[in-house]
Amino acid sequence: MALDTNLSLRQSVIYQVYNRNHNHTGTFRELIYDLKRIKELGVDIVYLLPIHPIGKKDKKGSLGCPYSIQDYREVNPEYGTLEDFKDLIKATHEHGMKLMIDVVYNHTSRDSVLLKTHPEWFYKNDEGEFANRIGDWSDVTDLDYTKDVALWDELIDILKYWAALGVDGYRCDVASFIPIKFWIKARSEVAKINPDFIWLAESVDGGFIKGVRSLGYEVCSDSELYQAFDICYDYDVYCYFKDYLLGKSSLAEYVKRVQLQEYIYPGNYVKLRCLENHDQARIASLVQSKEQLNMWTAFNYLQKGATMIYAGQEASCQHQPSLFDVDKVDWSHYNEAGMADLMKQLAIIKKDPVMSEGYYEIELGTVGDTVYLSYESSVKQRLAIFNFSLKAGDLFMDVADGTYKNLLTQQDVIVKNKTVTLSNEPIIFDINK
Template sequence: MTNKFNELKNKVIYEIFLRNYSKSGTFNEVYCDLERIKKLGVDIIWFMPFYPIGKKNRKGNYGSPYSISKYDEISYEYGGIDQFKKIIKKSKELGMQVMIDIVFNHTSNDSYISKNHKDWFILNDDGDFFRKEPDWFDIADLNFKNSELWDYLINILKFWKDIGVEGFRCDVASLIPLNFWEKARSQVDPEKKLIWLAESMEPEYLRALRKEGYDVVSDTELYRVFDYTYDYDGYEKIHKYFKGEIELSGIVEYIKTQQTIYPRESLKMRFLENHDKPRIASLISSKQRLKNWTTFYMTLPGSSLIYAGQEIKDDKYPDLFEKTSINWDDGDYEFLNFIKKIIVISKEIKAESKYFEINEVKKGVVEVKWTGEKYDYLIILNLEEKYGNIFLNNFYEGYDMINKEKIKLNKKYKLQKEPLIIKSIK
């Protein structure tokens, strides 16, 4: 296995939307919270866009952070570049890396470059700005047929790298030509030391765009450049599951499929929620069931994403266009301590193990196995709060990693509400 794969395979990413992170919504609150974030088990802090937001055709009162008017500035309400540098410095001291959002598919309608380089944009027959997604009326799509645009955007990446940023989360990366990304990484990160995360597309959306004639890039192609892709193909199954359109078996079988359709050392960023999707606590009201789902997704191959507030069971729908601050004072801190514990466990499992296996052993109950050179790990997840017994292939004796005690399991196991993780010596 490559060093980069081993370095990234068990990382935890923490997503921050500055506007809604706190009541004041500034860098200062995040700076003061860095020790808590580190203690949670975070390795990479991902800042959603903090750039100035366009005013023309703005959505909502505050506007989308993805409608950017200038790529090399920080919006005044968040704080200055010096405050951001302090966060980078302190994060490094704590052993965390800072990743920022890069939004190169489009800018706001009144961006700096839209006023000075209109020829860098896709225009319709009337000479007006065009967008692939009509509902995104607050943005204008860039035209990657222009080589000057490439140079400009690559210099933007170099600008943030020079400030100390160690990773780029690339918005709707599938909509941008792959050869641009190849050139960008070769010039900005030739030694491949930075973290590159592609927001890839949900398969249904990708198919729809291709049907419209757009040359969009698949996850498999993106791995030629990127370290991670979004697990949107997996999330598509979760979305259908919670809508009642498929059974749990549909998720399990697709996870098995992922093990064969992607390159051997490819990595997914696994998530139950993000800024574009509902809070998982709004979909799962039972804490025991939520613990099982959280353990499930944190122990799948790849990195795990926590969207700030998820760790305290925030259930408010993320609003990109208004201010809806996380209520940290009213959070579920017992759940936070549970997530801390699962993060530690999941990191060990992925670091120690080489082979992953998953099966639905009873309707609503999933068995995950990780196999390593020294240890084996058995994870039993009661995802639908079922009762009764399941039958295991073997007798298990080992260490209950959640409750921190020795345990013995017969082949007949009585289901519990809480997840179970057993570590056994080979």
């Protein structure tokens, strides 16, 4: 783990925005007007999908994929000008939030500036053609970090450029495919501009790592990435979570995988906890009821790590927007969904230092499909119970009998004979020492 990682990142809420589909115009200017609402959700960091011009050669859909980047040093005119982006940075800071942008350094578009000026920096297949090594990414071609150290210098210079403009962090696309030594050097160089810069790695799941290595390519595990990154995705456990929702696996299997994180990663690890993102189905499309949606949302906030919500999640959107076309977020159910109010409450709960400093445990409950979490510090113990099956019962918990207050509902939580009666709502309470 990067030694200077700030553990308060475990208390943070990240808000993911795909600018094209976020609002009516899809511009930086219009996003500025939404910052007040976003801040009121309890958000600390606004994270934008790639902001750069999109390649036209072999593009996907009508407008192309934002991860097929033509020029790392420019902004997509679809979103506005560089001055508009600078104003967005300033406005984000004025609202007390930080701004993170996507970095896509595994590949560029097939008509990128770098491919035209430095073709020697790119991977070629056995036929001598520009290509990508992994996946059906027909609109991009891969960079080759083994060819020329000048590539490293150029890419790091670009990172320093955006940091100097006021960007506060990078979410690094498929960071696992890029040499860890590059990321370590990049972190060191950017720290000269902003020592508090935030590094988020899109790490990949274990099956993907094995598959890539079987093809003879290098790919970093989460444990390796933590040498340079503050936060890694939780894709090492996400597939078990989704399989449970789809009835393909047990809750016990998912919990076991989350428990493993406590001793396979460094002691100061931070995981990104998200129920959905631009690559995954909307959580509202995967659960059966509003009660289950509330339960999983609360669980996501109370887990150890940074919470990320994807714009539209607070409106209980079920449709996953296309990356390649105009496909606007449906905000029409925002007020009736009630998720925004829940998220505001959960964000307040998450800001308590016990969420970053407390000794954390996650356990499978003794009744139905239940999970309980605990955080313990020198001043308090925080406990949270999640009844995913919504079945009645009494859950055994090894805590002192007494009457406590549910931090979400303000209702009494009664522990009697070391048991708590389950509810269709999340149960979160503190025991002060």
